Amino acid sequence: MTALMSLTNVSKNFGGLAVITDVSFDVPAGARMALIGPNGAGKTTIFNLISGVYQPSAGEIRLEGQEISAIPSRERIGLGIARSFQNIRLMPHLSVLENVMLGQQARAGNLGNMLSPLRRSRWRREAEELLEQMGLDTYPGEVVATLPYGIRKKIEVVRALVAKPKLLMLDEPAAGLNNTETANLKDFLMQIAATGVTLLVVEHDMSLVRSLCDHAVVLNFGEKIYDGPTAEVQKDPDVLEAYLGTRHAGKETTDVA
Ligand SMILES: Nc1ncnc2c1ncn2[C@@H]1O[C@H](COP(=O)(O)OP(=O)(O)OP(=O)(O)O)[C@@H](O)[C@H]1O
Structure with a gap:
């Protein structure tokens, strides 16, 4: 290899x-x-x-x-290169989908990109697809703070994964x-x-x-x-x-x- x-x-x-x-x-x-x-x-x-x-x-x-x-x-x-951290750094008051989309925003790093409705709807679709692909499609609208710890750890990984x-x-x-x-x-x-x-x-x-x-x-x-x-x-x-x-x-x- x-x-x-x-x-x-x-x-x-x-x-x-x-x-x-x-x-x-x-x-x-x-x-x-x-x-x-x-x-x-x-x-x-x-x-x-x-x-x-x-x-x-x-x-x-x-x-x-x-x-x-x-x-x-x-x-x-x-x-x-993407990473997830030792301590969960999800936004607990936001939904699963919003947390994953934050990963996309961090990747773009450009305010203009963040505010574009077209870009946001594409990100939303990509985040939903990724959550579904990773078997987390039952949770996209749930607020992270209410979810079991094991699920939150997976969301943290998915948020890093969204950067492909x-x-x-x-x-x-x-x-x-x-x-x-x-x-x-x-x-x-x-x-x-x-x-x-x-x-x-x-x-x-x-x-x-x-x-x-x-x-x-x-x-x-x-x-x-x-x-x-x-x-x-x-x-x-x-x-x-x-x-x-x-x-x-x-x-x-x-x-x-
Ligand atoms: N910014 C820093 N300034 C000074 N020393 C540091 C800094 N970052 C890490 N260290 C020191 O470097 C050493 C290695 O730390 P590091 O966190 O990389 O270890 P680790 O293997 O990840 O440990 P753990 O398993 O406990 O998380 C430690 O002695 C730590 O105190």
Whole structure:
């Protein structure tokens, strides 16, 4: 597979603090990739570097071979990079449809476009179609605050999806969900991946990581310590040490993340 996204020798410092150190990895087109690691390992910082919230202190970030480090965050959405956040940032008092349409407005980023009735009716139709396609067609008019948490998490994903991304980055999509909701979310994300969208997922729920993702990159203290199949990650001595603090090679069932 060719790399959709690649990070090459990326570092990020905040003042004198090195948060990401010389990290390189590829996200192949069509992959379902997990980015995991203990708390504070630098996962969200990597997301912020890819989405353009931060500039790298060193190294290159490429999308389909194009260096994007200098491209502003808003323009990266247009290039095909979208993300949903760890904490739901839906507008609770608005309807499902209105929330999804806010995603379209954010993407357009131009007041003239937002106010055009023709544009709004096209957005409305596209948002309705997407909600229907993703199995959320029973909810478009409902106010988000009244919906179950599992549904709200899906709406957050759909709102990112409306930008028609090539790469969809999800930050802890299963946080706060019970087992049934998590299994449901996994099917939902598999459905999205089946349409050709590449997934990069930060997630602490290892059963979701194992069932959803084919590949994992593991960070520890801002450095990459594993880059390989998800099926092997929990057997890796460096990964076990990062999570448990001591060498645990051989204890293959230990849960990480
Ligand atoms: N803007 C910032 N200024 C200074 N330090 C920062 C900044 N952003 C993140 N950090 C530090 O960088 C380190 C990595 O943080 P980051 O949020 O990327 O980790 P994480 O792996 O996403 O953690 P978690 O799993 O707890 O969400 C932490 O020590 C954090 O305090």
